[in-house]
Amino acid sequence: MTRQQPAERPFKRLSPLTPLVRSFILVVAGVASFWDDILRGEFGPLAWIVLAMLVAGAVYGTASWLRTKYWIEADELRVDTGIVSRQSRRIRVDRLQGVDIVQPFVARMFGLAELKMDVAGGGSGEGSLAFLSLGDAQDLREVLLSRRDAVRAGLAPERPEEPEGPPQPEQVVARLDLGTLLLGLLLSPETVVFAVLLAVLGGIFIGFGEIGGIAAVVPVLGGFALTQMRKLTAYYDFTVLTTPNGLQVRRGLFERSTQTVTLPRVQGVVVTEPLMWRSFGWAKLDVAVAGTGGSDGDGGPSASTVMPVADRAVVMALARTLLEASGSPDPDAVALSPPPPRAKWVAPVGRRFLAVGIDDHLVVSRRGVLSRRTHVVPHARVQSLQVHQGPVQRRLSLADVRVDSPPGPVAVLARHRDAHEARALLDLENAAARTARSV
Amino acid sequence: MNELFAPPGTDWQPVSPALARLRRALVLVAAVGLLVVLVVATLLFSLPWGLWLPVVAVLLGVVVWGWVLVGRNARSWGYAEREEELYVKHGALFRRLVVVPYGRMQYVDVQAGPLEQAYKVASVHLHTASPGTSARIPGLPAAEAARLRDRLTALGQSQAAGL
Numbered sequence: 001m002t003r004q005q006p007a008e009r010p011f012k013r014l015s016p017l018t019p020l021v022r023s024f025i026l027v028v029a030g031v032a033s034f035w036d037d038i039l040r041g042e043f044g045p046l047a048w049i050v051l052a053m054l055v056a057g058a059v060y061g062t063a064s065w066l067r068t069k070y071w072i073e074a075d076e077l078r079v080d081t082g083i084v085s086r087q088s089r090r091i092r093v094d095r096l097q098g099v100d101i102v103q104p105f106v107a108r109m110f111g112l113a114e115l116k117m118d119v120a121g122g123g124s125g126e127g128s129l130a131f132l133s134l135g136d137a138q139d140l141r142e143v144l145l146s147r148r149d150a151v152r153a154g155l156a157p158e159r160p161e162e163p164e165g166p167p168q169p170e171q172v173v174a175r176l177d178l179g180t181l182l183l184g185l186l187l188s189p190e191t192v193v194f195a196v197l198l199a200v201l202g203g204i205f206i207g208f209g210e211i212g213g214i215a216a217v218v219p220v221l222g223g224f225a226l227t228q229m230r231k232l233t234a235y236y237d238f239t240v241l242t243t244p245n246g247l248q249v250r251r252g253l254f255e256r257s258t259q260t261v262t263l264p265r266v267q268g269v270v271v272t273e274p275l276m277w278r279s280f281g282w283a284k285l286d287v288a289v290a291g292t293g294g295s296d297g298d299g300g301p302s303a304s305t306v307m308p309v310a311d312r313a314v315v316m317a318l319a320r321t322l323l324e325a326s327g328s329p330d331p332d333a334v335a336l337s338p339p340p341p342r343a344k345w346v347a348p349v350g351r352r353f354l355a356v357g358i359d360d361h362l363v364v365s366r367r368g369v370l371s372r373r374t375h376v377v378p379h380a381r382v383q384s385l386q387v388h389q390g391p392v393q394r395r396l397s398l399a400d401v402r403v404d405s406p407p408g409p410v411a412v413l414a415r416h417r418d419a420h421e422a423r424a425l426l427d428l429e430n431a432a433a434r435t436a437r438s439v
Numbered sequence: 440m441n442e443l444f445a446p447p448g449t450d451w452q453p454v455s456p457a458l459a460r461l462r463r464a465l466v467l468v469a470a471v472g473l474l475v476v477l478v479v480a481t482l483l484f485s486l487p488w489g490l491w492l493p494v495v496a497v498l499l500g501v502v503v504w505g506w507v508l509v510g511r512n513a514r515s516w517g518y519a520e521r522e523e524e525l526y527v528k529h530g531a532l533f534r535r536l537v538v539v540p541y542g543r544m545q546y547v548d549v550q551a552g553p554l555e556q557a558y559k560v561a562s563v564h565l566h567t568a569s570p571g572t573s574a575r576i577p578g579l580p581a582a583e584a585a586r587l588r589d590r591l592t593a594l595g596q597s598q599a600a601g602l
Contacts, residue, residue, distance in 0.1 A: 290568065383543050383569040387443060387536040394534070399443055404569035411571075419443045427447075430538050434523055437542055437600040 011069040011080075017110050018068075018131045019061025024106045030054050070129060075151050077117075077144060079129065091117055091127050094151040097265065097290070098246075099141040101258035103134070108256055113137040117144070145245040145260070170248070173321070174307060174314050176238035180282075184309030185228055187276035189371050194224055234301030235308045240318060247321060249306060259303065264325045265290045268377035268410035269306075271315055271331070275370050283315040284308055287322055288408030304409050319376065326378035326436075329361035336366060342396050343416035356401070356414035356425070361436075363403055363429055365412045375412045377403055380436035385426050389419070401425050444536055447526050451517030457558040458578025459513035465554075466505040470498055518576050523598060525565060525591065527574050539574045542598035543567045547591050549584050563587050 020027065034047040043051070063083050070079045076090040097118035107113060113134045117127030132140065185191065201217055236253035247261045267288040277283065285307040301308075306322065307315055320328045336355035343351045355366040363382070366374045386402040393399055399422035403412035417425060477494060480486065511531040519526040528536040544565055551561035561584035565574035579587065 383567040384537060384539040384572040384574065386538070386571075386573070387534075389443060389534045391532050402571070404567065404571040406568040407570055419441070423443045423445070426536070426538065430524065430540075433540065437540065437598075 011071040012136075014065060014068055014070075014129065015110075015112050015131050015133050015136075016065060017112060018065050019058065021107050021110055021112055021131055023057055023061065026057070027054065072143065072147070075147070077127075079127075089127075093144055093148040096127075096144060096148050098260050098262055099144055100260065101134075101137050101141060101256075103252070103256035105254040107131050108254070113256075115140060141260075142245075149245075170241045170243050172239060172241050173247075174240040174310060174318060176235065176308065176310060178236070180309055181232065181235055181238070183280075184277065184282060185231060187274070187280075189274045189276070190224075191228070192274075192276055193370075231301050231308070235305075238308055240307060242321065247306065247318075261287055261289055261306065261322065263322065266322050266325060267381045267405050267408060268375065268412070269319045269322050269331070270376070270409050271312075271319060271374040272368075273312070273372045273374075275372075277309070278372075281312050282309050283312045285310075285315045285318055285322075286409040288405060288410040290406050302409075323362070323376070323378060326361045326380055329359070329378070331362060331364055331374065331376045334359045334362055334364045336364060339398070339414075339416040340418050343398055345396060346392055346398065346416055351416070354415050356412075356417065358425070358428060358432065360432075363412055363432075365403075365414050367413065367415060375410050377405055377410060377412045378436070379429070379432040380439070381405065382429065382433040382436075385430055385433075387422055387426055399423075401429075403429065444528050444534060446517070446519055447521055447524075447538075449519050449521070451519055451528065454513065454516040454518075454576065454578040455560050455580045455583075456513070457560045457580070458516070459510050461554060461558045461560065461578070462509040462513065463506055466502060466509060470502045473498060513578065516576065516578065520587075520590070525574065527576055535573070537572065537574045539565050539567060539572060540598070540600070541591065541594035542600040544591060544595035544599075547588050547595070549588050551581065551584075560584075563591075565591065 015021075030050045030053070034043075034050060037043055037047045060083070064081070067083050067086070068079070068081045070077065072078070072093075075093050077093060079087075079089045079091070081087045081089070100116040100118070101113050102116055103113045107130075110131075111134055112131035114128060114130035115132060115137045117129075129137075129140075198217065198221070233253040233255075235251055238249070238251045241248045241250070243260065245260050246263045249257075249259045249261070251257060267290055269288070270286040272284040272286070273282070274284075284305065286302065286304045287306045288304065307318055310318075316330070316332055319331055323329055323331075334357040336357040338355050339347075339351060341351075343354070347354065350367065350369055353367055353369055353372060357364045362376055362378055364374060364376050366372060383404040383406065386404065387399050388402065389399040393416065397419045398416045399419050401414040401417060401422050405411060414422070414425060474495075477491075481488065481490075508531075512529070515531045515534070516529045517527070523540055523542070525539045525541065526536065527539070528534070545568055546566050548564040548566065549561050550564065555561060559581050560578045561581050562575060562577040563579055563584050564576075566572065567574075576587075
């Protein structure tokens, strides 16, 4: 009984520092708590236990590192892991949606990075290699993405190639400075609403002479400050670059993350203009990419954000870049029209901010009182269309028109249109989407 | 029928009248169930039978109202197969019209629960990459549901568009 042994492959290993980085906190805690004992050379029983655990951990970590191999074979990235029960994972390169590089704080101190692969329909833990040196991670990403494009174009090379020559040119198209980010966070709708709430509550407490009641507000204040701090650290040094594989976003203070937006997979964009930003002419840009339907609605930093705050001109230029697959149309060039005046009976405040427009490439809707949001979807990315009409709307001869998109921040919705216009809008958009699909 | 929900060229295909019968049966079963609970409660706690008149009157009112509502809703359903899209409209009070291109279809569901099987109907549900797409047609005769599923699948394959 001889088992066919697979031929030796040119596999690679993760960085040898991986076990140390993974258990860095434990190692530091262990060493720190018995630092005095170690210096004096007197080991108590507890110190021995901790030492034994550290040694066992080191052995396990090293074994795990030895057993973890990855290599590219045919059109698959293969990852073998596991000490006792072995796992072999194959990730097809042509199924990759995108490859992100994340550098958690500890890994960053050692110059290491984690490679995260977005696989269509896969869970978050599906494809991840941790940790590689930053250079290796970047090289592997380039190789994976260029092989994916090659496979998709039907030009699969016979065997994996190492990247040749100098790395592809990258160009910084936008960079967020700290001042703008701080002011942007300070003037964000969340902060404004929170400040008003705090002032009202504080006023009530002081008005009733219950100064002590303010203490009740402190935890809320802390939670809010924490959220804003998370945004600050996540969006710190926000840089957008153009690369051969698409638009790349690099961000983060402690944890650096690198995300690449594959332009042909862009489903639409959202430009957000909060009330307080408009005097500065600032806006925020989010993108919807197929397969990364993020529903992280906890108010924290979002992975869909391509620019947290910037001049509107910069944001619109980025938006045009993102819509490259549809011929880089300008969302601002789309003529928007408001709903009829009688819509004030169903949307007394919001009516003035509602608008919709269609041009050759895009369907655009705008809404929002405090935060004006402009949703943009190319005709070629429209999933399905809907018309809704409630009883009150029917009496007023109004209707909503909805454009369905894959899960994500983008949702074009034309509210309270005239009923005749709504159906015309539906038919017009349907015809435009049909033409765009067949191209 | 108003212009907003006018058929797209071809007439709206209605769903099976069995849908109304099925839902009316549900209304009746619920009403009878409630009645049984009331009788048991009256006997157990020896409540005065005088309570019965208003209770039965209200129950009867609800049943009649449900009867009419179910009929209106079942009549409101309609679908139309065009060259490249499926149109579905429904709702009497809150009206909806959905247009789904065959090329955007990810998969088609045909469902028939025990009650639906008893009435020989099934519902067809069309899914796209967007969870917002609400293209569901209930109360199709079983044969029609199977035909629609096969046709949609075939059209979806031949017209498939990338994401």
